[in-house]
Amino acid sequence: MNVTFFGDLAVEFEKSVKETKESNIAIIIASAKVNQHEGVICLNNYPATRFYINPHHHSVKKLHERMLDPAYCVKPEEHVPETTPPLFSVEDIKNLTKDFIERKVRCQITVKRVDEKSNWYDNVCTTCGYEVTIVEGRYRCVVCSRNVPFPDKRFRLGTLCNDATGLIAIVFPDDEIQRITGKNAFDIEEELADEKIFPPVLKDFEKKEYVITLIIGERNVSKISNIYNATDIADPVEVLGNHSPAEAEDVKLTDDIPPMETPCTKTAPKGSPTTAASTNKVRSRDKKTDISYALEDNVPIGKCKIPKTDKRSRVHAFVPYNLADQFEAIIEIGNLYLLTNFTVKEYTTDDKFRCLRKHVQIVFNEETQLDILHENVVNVENCCFDFFEISELHTLSKQNTYLTDVVGIMEDHEPIRKIKNRNDVIQSQFVFNITDGSSSVRVTFWDDFAKHLADSLKQATDFPVILIIGCARVTTWGEQVVVTNVGATNFYINCNHRSVVELRKLLLEKKITSKSLSTENRSAVQFYKLESIPRLGPDHVERQIFCKVKITNFQENKIWFKTVCTSCYATTVKLNSEDTCQGCQRVVQYPDKQFQLVAMAFDDTGYILIIMEDREVKKLVGKSVFQIGEEGTKDEEFPPILNNILGKVYTLKIRINSENVLKKSNYYLVTDIMEGLYLEGNQQQ
Ligand SMILES: [Zn+2]
Ligand SMILES: [Zn+2]
Structure with missing residues (x-):
């Protein structure tokens, strides 16, 4: 059981253990406090707690005796360091007996040919890692029984290799291909101009010599399959050092292999090609099975199951409350860390809202160390998701064990608003729908998270916005499925994840259209002359426009x-x-202070009154209201620093509201401001 001592007792204990001569240490802990920590029982010290190391006590004598009795004492499993697997010739490997099943062996071979006839990657489930199948034109994982809208891609590279003793078919593992090429399957797909071309970078494995570690399967030993799976691929020079190429050169690398040795034959297709309805979800390449390239025992390598690896996966780490401050200071999203001395804990049925569909999570403890790695020693993707299809979210709305990742295009929506909930508490609420083109779902975010999204959306430049919601809670409101936020939820606006790239492409190709999507690119910079702004019609309500102005004076120089x-x-x-606060009906003892300035803005056609709020003024003067106050300006004095704003030329982004259009209000809210002239777009006269 776990014992954790704190304070002086811990120091004293460590010292005593070091001074002890005996190798077997028995310890009596008297008056310990039995605690529960992260669901595990442990002992801690209280002021009354004492310890005794190997004391002359009958219990200790008995314990020492019993430890020698194998019937009583269970030896903790010893960690056996992995030994280097034996090096065999190809001929020997083909004759291995069943003792070698699940064991690793090595061989030194030359890659004679890379199989270009099969797909060079598999589409795999983002939850479980098994290959997905195509059902009704959509990728589906039969293991998880769900659709996988954006499956992962894993290399499947079949090779034909040889040494002096014979030929062998080897499937290279995904992670080793990634390590050697420095690219994953998505990178390579992106680089390919034509999807019918076999990636040259994979062809580069040909005619090269490697020391390959194979894991021997039962099917290999029983001669059902002569395709071997590799786990490690290394350069012979770096592995063997004293390598001499003489032996390898004896191999004749001609294509005239005697019939008995012919590894590959072109055969007619055995089954009908995968029949998948052609939709934009499935690429034509997935159906290309008209020629299968079969190996000598008629196992087409294209159909060979590639073992799934547990590398390149995610795990949820939990930092207990008492350690949160310490680690929050160190952790920065996007950095790479070495994590040591953590606990691995199985989830219990009480663990709700899990970020990932895994059995275990990492739990930080007092001993946990987190060290930043400055070199990217492993190829870790910046963001990683396990998306569910929007049309399938209803199946997740009745559970609260798991959180869910979704991606979709934001439909037109109302701005964030404040509502009073049934407990009379005012809450910020942001409601909108996201769609993937075929289905859409309601999203409702609350409070700070809602505000954070609304603020962040102001910075978006591509419209419509494609939003990834990570670790969202899927629930229901009445009969309606709603995606909402919990503590772990995060969002990504127009991020460069491949799902977003794909959705954007479908939008551009007009394969996704919906009347609730802004068909017009609202990011296009539309400059307006000031005299035309008061004449804007109702179609401009909630639209943002640009104008170029000179700010000459403040309308009011008392309230700032x-x-x-x-x-x-x-x-x-x-x-x-x-x-x-009249909304909350309470005294706000320490209210927040935010800039609010009303100024006159001119161009050569006229003027408007603009309202500049906190973010915009802070951007111009580089200070907050509180900072100006700390510098000695009293609340009722107008700070001279604000006058620096005047007399300069700015590019403004203005949001037209219904008051402007319907009530002809001449006060316009600035949503962004930049000194100088922004590049000119379409000038609207
Ligand atoms: Zn799956
Ligand atoms: Zn309030």
Whole structure:
């Protein structure tokens, strides 16, 4: 059982153990506190706790005796270091007996030919890693019984290799191909101009010599299959050092292999080609099985099952509350770390909202160390998801064991709003739909997370926005399936994940259309002259436009900030000289202070009044309201630093609201500001 001592007792204990001469240490811990930590029982010290090392006590004597009794004592499993597998010739490998099943052997071979007739990758399930099949034109994992909208791609590289003693068919493992080429299957697919071409980088394995570690399968020994799976691929020079090429050169690398040795024959297709309805989800390449390239025992290598690897996968790590501050300071998303001394814990049925569909998670403890690695020693993708299809989300809405990753195109939506919930608490709520072209789902985000998304969307440049929601909770509201946020949920706006690239491509090719998607590219910079802005019609409500102005003066130079409620962000009012939020009906003791300036903006056609809020003013003066206050400016004084804004030329982004259009309000809200002139787009006169 786990014992954790703290403080002086821990120091004293460590010292005593070091001073002990005996190799077998028995310890009596008296008056320990029995605790539960992360669901595991452990002992801790209290002020009354004492320890005794190998004391003269009958219990200790008995314990020492019993430890020698094999019937009583279970030796902890010894860690056997992996020995280097034996090096065999190809001929020997083909004659291995069943003692070698599941064991590793090595061989030194030359890659004679790479199999170009089969697909060079498999589409695999993002949850379980097994190959997906095509059902009704969609990728489906039969193991997980669900659709996999964006399957992973894993290399499948069949090779024909030889040494002086014979020929052998070897399937190269995905992770080793990645390590050697420095690319994954997606990278290579992207580089290929024509999907019918076999990737040259994979062809580069040909005519080269390697020391390959194979794992011998039962099917190999029983001669059902003569295709061997490799686990490691190494350069002979770096492995064997004293390598002499003389032996290898004796091999005649001609194509005139005697019939008995002929490894590959072209055969007519055995079954009908995979029949998959052609949709935009499935590439034509997946159906290319008209010629199968078979090996001597008629196992077409194209049909050979590639073993799944547990490399390149994800695991959830949990940092307990008491350690959160310590680790939060170190962890930065996107960095690579070496993690040591952690606990691996199986999930229990009580563990809800799991980020991943795995049996175990990593739990940090007091001993856990996290060291940043500056060199990218392993090829880790920046972001990794396990997407579910939007049409299948309803199957997840009745459970709360797992969280879910979804990707979709944001449909037109209302801005974030504040609502009063049934407990009379004001909450921020952001409601919108996302679609993948065939189905759409309601998304409802709450409070800070909703605000964070709404703020981040202001920076988006590609429209419609393609949003990835990682670790979302799928639930129902009435009969409707709703995607919502919990603590672990995060979002990615127009990120460069392949799913986003693919959706964007389908949008451009007009394969996804929906009347609720903005057909117009709202990011196109549309500049307006000021005189035309008051004439904009209702179709411009909630639209953002650009204009180039000179800011000449502030309309009001007394009030330059507003106080807002720390719960609901509404502007507070003074009641009995106390800042009060009318929405929350409470005194806000330390309200937030945010800039709010009204200024006159001119161009050569006229002027408008603009409202600049906190983010925009901070951007211009580089200070917050609080910082200006700390520098000695009193709340009722107008800070001179703000006058620096005046007299300059700016490019403004303005959001037209319904007041502007319907009530002809002349106050326009600035949503972004930049000093100088932004590149000119279509000028609207
Ligand atoms: Zn699966
Ligand atoms: Zn409030």
